Amino acid sequence: MKAKSFLKESLTKQKAYQVLPEPDLIKLNQNELPYPWPKAMRQALAKHLSSLELNRYPLTEAINLQKALAKKLKLKPEQILVATGSNMILQVLVLALKHKTPVMGVRPSFALYDLIPKTFAYPFVEVPLRQSDFSLDEEKFLKKVKEKKPGLIFLANPNAPTGGLYRQTFLKKLLKLAPGLVLLDEAYYEFSGVTWIKELKKHPNLLISRTFSKAYGLGGVRLGYLVGEASLMTEIKKAYVPFNVGVLSEQAGLFALKEEKFFKTKLKEILTQREKLYQEMKKIKSLEVFPSQANFILFRLKNPQACFEFLKRKGLLIRNVSSQAGLAGCLRVSVGRPKENQQFLNALNQFA
Ligand SMILES: Cc1ncc(COP(=O)(O)O)c(C=O)c1O
The missing domain is CATH 3.90.1150.10 (Aspartate Aminotransferase, domain 1)
Known part of the structure; x- marks a missing residue:
């Protein structure tokens, strides 16, 4: 055609x-939660959903969920952007970058880290993990960062599909050295118990994404969020499609937080x-x-x-x-x- x-x-x-x-x-x-939500929880959610006026648009930013997450994570609501799954966040971040800015990651890792940049014609630089145990040659990675000056680095912590965490000392060095943004994808945070949210204050270039798709059993709903420094969020937000999170998804997220x-x-x-x-x-x-x-x-x-x-x-x-x-x-x-x-x-x- x-x-x-x-x-x-x-x-x-x-x-x-x-x-x-x-x-x-x-x-x-x-990598879903293998348990569906119990019937009582689903019924309570369905009852609540049936009371919503679906003819009305949602607020642009899923404000209620944003506030609930801010309270839970001890952050300001302006530091949180809710999205239709963390996949969407990855795409928004790439599209927000200046044209042709390199994006960087490791190989093997989550498939979308290189698929999204490649789809939109951004160069993708990858450093292979060691074949023996999938650990990272940290010095090699840091050297590559210096050389290629990526505008965005994608690292899943723990990494998928290999399952390992990056060493704290390495991530600290990286956050200091990286000229651009560093996204730590904490999609599997609940299973590792390790988060970098407390480090946000020290590192203005750090972004963290999370999802409701795994530990909260909401893969079918499509809900994730990004956290970072407020002034950075203000800019990144502009790359979002307005109203991208519907009221049904927002309510499912709020219910999930109530059922910890x-x-x-x-x-x-x-x-x-x-x-x-x-x-x-x-x-x-x-x-x-x-x-x-x-x-x-x-x-x-x-x-x-x-x-x-x-x-x-x-x-x-x-x-x-x-x-x-x-x-x-x-x-x-x-x-x-x-x-x-x-x-x-x-x-x-x-x-x-
Ligand atoms: C590392 C990683 N990040 C993000 C996602 C996607 O999450 P979401 O369902 O929130 O789009 C996955 C899904 O498998 C994943 O493995």
Whole structure:
């Protein structure tokens, strides 16, 4: 089609991010909370939602959720930008950058960190993690920062899909050295218990993103937020599409914050299960299993595709990441409910 010739070449060249539907399988492929919200919580939310006037636009900034988050995190509301998922935040940050400014990250990491810059024709600079244990050559990374002067650095802490945290000493050095913004993506913060929110005061170039999609079990709602220095937020906000968070999503987020007790109980279960899963997987000689501070475990084996297909035939869907750069031989499994994890372990033992 002729009109296509007006589209960015960087866009038409790009492969779309896609997760294909696989019905009737045990889902251990998207690092979700494996528990749905209890019926009583869903009913209370539904009742509240039915009282809202949906003919009216939301306020531009999901102010009520912004305020509730500010209170919880001991920040000013102006330091928080709510968005339709943290994916949206990543895109907004890239689009806010001056044209052609390099974006930087590590490899392997979350796929959108390089997909978004590449789609919009920003250079992406990546430093490979060590193949042996997916740790970072910190000096190499810092040297690259000096050399390439990125306007934005994406680091998931813990990293996905490898599961490790960056060392504090490294991040402090990086925050001092980086000429531009540093986004620490804390999508899996609840599972690691490590946050850099307290460091915001010391580092005006630090941004932190969080999501309701993982520990709060709201992947289907699409809700995330960005925190940072207020004057920076004022500018970044302009790159948002107005009214991007609807009233239904905002209310779901507010309800989630009121139900901390439920989520804390589930979090504890996930952490216990993660440890059990890790220990049991480590007993399988043919696997190389990587320790994780998140709600998933990465492992390496000789024939990942065959293992992935075998698990699928057993009714289990995990993530085959083996074709991604730096992840040859690797599969990733999300921590599920005890019974699901046991089924996964049984099947994996059978395969191995
Ligand atoms: C590191 C990381 N950041 C962000 C996201 C996406 O979060 P959201 O659902 O809030 O868009 C994911 C999802 O898997 C992730 O792994």
